[in-house]
Amino acid sequence: MNTEWAEITLKNLRQCQGEVILPGSKSIANRALLMAALCDQGQRTTLTNVLRSDDTDRMIEALQALGVRLEVESATSTTVHVHGCGGHWPQQPAELDLGNAGTAMRPLLAVLSATWQADARITLTGDARMQERPVAALVDALVQGGAPLQCSSQWGYPPVRIAAGLQGGTFTIDGSASSQYISALLMALPLLPQDSVLRLVGEVVSRPYIELTLAMLARFGIDIIVQNDHQFLIAGGQRYQSPGHYWVEGDASAASYWLAAAAIAGGPLTIRGVGRLSIQGDVAFADCVAQMGAKVTIHDEYIEVEGAALYALDADYNAIPDAAMTMATLGLFATGTTHIRNVANWRIKETDRLAAMATELRKVGAQVEETASSIHITPPAELRHGVIDTYHDHRMAMCFALLGFSNAGVTIRDPLCCAKTYPTFFDELLRLTAAE
Ligand SMILES: O=C(O)C1=C[C@@H](OP(=O)(O)O)[C@@H](O)[C@H](O)C1
Numbered sequence: 001m002n003t004e005w006a007e008i009t010l011k012n013l014r015q016c017q018g019e020v021i022l023p024g025s026k027s028i029a030n031r032a033l034l035m036a037a038l039c040d041q042g043q044r045t046t047l048t049n050v051l052r053s054d055d056t057d058r059m060i061e062a063l064q065a066l067g068v069r070l071e072v073e074s075a076t077s078t079t080v081h082v083h084g085c086g087g088h089w090p091q092q093p094a095e096l097d098l099g100n101a102g103t104a105m106r107p108l109l110a111v112l113s114a115t116w117q118a119d120a121r122i123t124l125t126g127d128a129r130m131q132e133r134p135v136a137a138l139v140d141a142l143v144q145g146g147a148p149l150q151c152s153s154q155w156g157y158p159p160v161r162i163a164a165g166l167q168g169g170t171f172t173i174d175g176s177a178s179s180q181y182i183s184a185l186l187m188a189l190p191l192l193p194q195d196s197v198l199r200l201v202g203e204v205v206s207r208p209y210i211e212l213t214l215a216m217l218a219r220f221g222i223d224i225i226v227q228n229d230h231q232f233l234i235a236g237g238q239r240y241q242s243p244g245h246y247w248v249e250g251d252a253s254a255a256s257y258w259l260a261a262a263a264i265a266g267g268p269l270t271i272r273g274v275g276r277l278s279i280q281g282d283v284a285f286a287d288c289v290a291q292m293g294a295k296v297t298i299h300d301e302y303i304e305v306e307g308a309a310l311y312a313l314d315a316d317y318n319a320i321p322d323a324a325m326t327m328a329t330l331g332l333f334a335t336g337t338t339h340i341r342n343v344a345n346w347r348i349k350e351t352d353r354l355a356a357m358a359t360e361l362r363k364v365g366a367q368v369e370e371t372a373s374s375i376h377i378t379p380p381a382e383l384r385h386g387v388i389d390t391y392h393d394h395r396m397a398m399c400f401a402l403l404g405f406s407n408a409g410v411t412i413r414d415p416l417c418c419a420k421t422y423p424t425f426f427d428e429l430l431r432l433t434a435a436e
């Protein structure tokens, strides 16, 4: 990646053909790192295809600060050997800075509340945006369970100070803002000495990520009884058991950019690292692209795409909020109005994504209607060139890169913010679209 890029202009990109190997999934990598660290002392887990990016580096650095032994060869090495500490953290740092990594902040908040044994307290904090992203439902549930949490600036937002004290029992959590709170409790509650019941209330968002957590917990020897959609029984006193080796599958949210690019530009493109066997919900974006008219073949561990005339979709994207961002710009290349429904929690992610998306789409001439929980996008007869602001949001940078396939082209400010989950994204785009 050219580390000098303050902005990048993309214009008349071509085919987007050949083969792309996805980086490892952010969601899986950060769960795997934490679960491997929680394995019994003496157990070593070899994680392969680990995503190396800002978000995963935050988790790696946090675990190292807690004294977990990680063998990682270099800043870009995707193999990480993790030595379990069974939740008995060898070091007690005063503070962990988790940047803007939701997949580090939320699980660590719950897991450290369940395992903290020192008299000293530990504060979890993050960057300016992380301090605006709520964790209130999770903090409330943990406090109900006896954890003496303190929020130093505003209740329900990081920084959060943790001390020992969490007890098992019945936890009721509102899942309407983020599934990450639920995943966090699913990872933490088995570590308590007592049994727990976890009850979900509200419309639970991003449900496939809960399934992902359950699938990974099972691989790490944790038993959760799923009573129904809204209730889990979690025996206490469980111990994470290393699977020995764990391969992190490719990032299905990242796959959405390539699915869209090939659908627009023709392809054919083979996307390696996710497929029918994926445990990530975002792989369903491949079906969306197929429904729009593209030729998509989903194999066990890879996907093939070829472009065709595209027709806009009207759909509920609650289950796949990250990949749904890609639909907003892909829709500019389709006939008809794209309706992205039920994504209210876009407002509490890296930026207010509904507002940011509406503002930036208007710059290229789209007609946009934004509601509290949805966005409706009608492309103009001809796309205009736009200088796109990305609001420190990696997905804004990556999904607006698709405008490089238009005649007008696009300029993207701060494209390097893609390093949150996909540091090599723009290099890959330029490689795949280079003229022969
Ligand atoms: O559990 C996870 O790994 C994630 C869950 C989703 O968040 P929400 O549950 O907050 O929608 C998603 O947007 C995020 O990128 C990763």
Ligand SMILES: C=C(OP(=O)(O)O)C(=O)O
Pocket (backbone or CB within 6 Å): 100, 101, 102, 103, 322, 349, 350, 395, 421
């Ligand atoms: C919402 C996202 O990240 P986080 O894990 O920080 O919530 C994302 O990657 O789109």
